Amino acid sequence: MDWDKLRIFHAVADAGSLTHAGDVLHLSQSAVSRQIRALEDSLNTTLFHRHARGLILTEQGELLFDATSAMARKLDTTAARIRDSEEGVFGELKVTTATGFGSMWLVPRLAKLYELYPDLKINLILEERVLDLPMREADVAIRMKEPSQQDLIRRRLLNIRMRLYATPQYLEAAGTPQTIQDMAAHRLICQSPETPQVSSGAVLAQMLLSHNMTSTLMVNNYFGVLQAVLNHVGIGLLPDYLISDFPNMVRVLPDIQSGEVPVFLAFPEELRASRRVTAFRDFVLEEIQSIRKQQAEDEAMADAK
Structure with a gap:
């Protein structure tokens, strides 16, 4: 398939309008329309139902949009990895963890992380549901059990009681x-x-x-x-x-x-080289070390008594 036509199709499906997609792509409405018709002809199918209020995907259009959405996610990930390999720590990082750990332990410490990386944009998702990391529902997860999903890099942080x-x-x-x-x-x-x-x-x-x-x-x-x-x-x-x-x-x-309840940090294998992920992982590990040090000191004091 023609990559350029797929890019235009994705923009139209996302916007639901030829005009809005043209504005995003800096193309005229007629140019966008021609590309969509050409793509439909090449596939011998109709991708959109057209009506006065905009465009709605057909069943075949929804299948193609699922594919182009996956492609877009992969390209975004690749672009982020390229930027990460050449520049500093910046951009969005989606982190998921349980409500309790996130609100009581992680959030109070984020000021330190932002001091180190002021251009970082953290999207923190606090819920008990386990998000799908390989499907990029999140970039990094901190969970109270070892993740079972494949193709994840995982690190045991600590045990809690x-x-x-x-x-x-x-x-x-x-x-x-x-x-x-x-x-x-x-x-x-x-x-x-x-x-x-x-x-x-x-x-x-x-x-x-x-x-x-x-x-x-x-x-x-x-x-x-x-x-x-x-x-x-x-x-x-x-x-x-x-x-x-x-x-x-x-x-x-x-x-x-x-x-004992094990606490794991995990992220997809494809984000191994991401500076955002590395910076967040190292920060969490340093904070965990401070907890362990404090616990050891408290236990030593208790034994002394």
């Missing part, structure tokens, strides 16, 4: 539970075990709720749980990576915790 935390103010007012049975006299703040979350957190929440809690607060994400704990509402079930940012938080019932 779910633990119980409260503020000193809450414990001073309500007392500190010494056994799990004592939790019945306190308000437990957690996600519902049925809410999408890491399985270890759901199992621990279910176990705690089985002890006949008098009062509970259920929130559908860990950011809400954190806000409730910080405002002295009760004792919250939270991931341990938060403590480096909230050192005044008190761990409650230290013997109770979830199993």
Whole structure:
């Protein structure tokens, strides 16, 4: 097929109008129309239904548009890789991670990343759904389990555990539970075990709720749980990576915790040479190292006591 005609077809299908596509391509409407007719003749099919309000793709047109869209994504990726290999870190980087990790850990640290790379444009997608990296729904993913998709470069960042935390103010007012049975006299703040979350957190929440809690607060994400704990509402079930940012938080019932949850960073093989991806990966790794260092220092202090 004629690449130039495909480029014009894609612009028309995307704009839904010969005139608008011509404006984007800097071509006259008649020139665009001729190219579309020539492409339809070469394929012996009709690609658009034409009506007063614009153009609508036929079934055959939709098939061709899917193909040209994939081509456009691939070309955009290639162009970005070429720029990355020759210039500094800039442009859009689509990052996806879970709502809790993204809102509570990643977002508060992004100011440091922007100081290093002020021209970076981050599109942060916070949701529990696992996005398709090979199909470029995102460039980089940070997930609480190892990605199963093929052709991904993956790096294990750390292991986390779910633990119980409260503020000193809450414990001073309500007392500190010494056994799990004592939790019945306190308000437990957690996600519902049925809410999408890491399985270890759901199992621990279910176990705690089985002890006949008098009062509970259920929130559908860990950011809400954190806000409730910080405002002295009760004792919250939270991931341990938060403590480096909230050192005044008190761990409650230290013997109770979830199993380890691995945290992975992954990106498509084709983005291996991307400076944007490399810069983001290295930044996250440095921040993770600071967490590990803080945890080691805290454990050393605890052992000393």
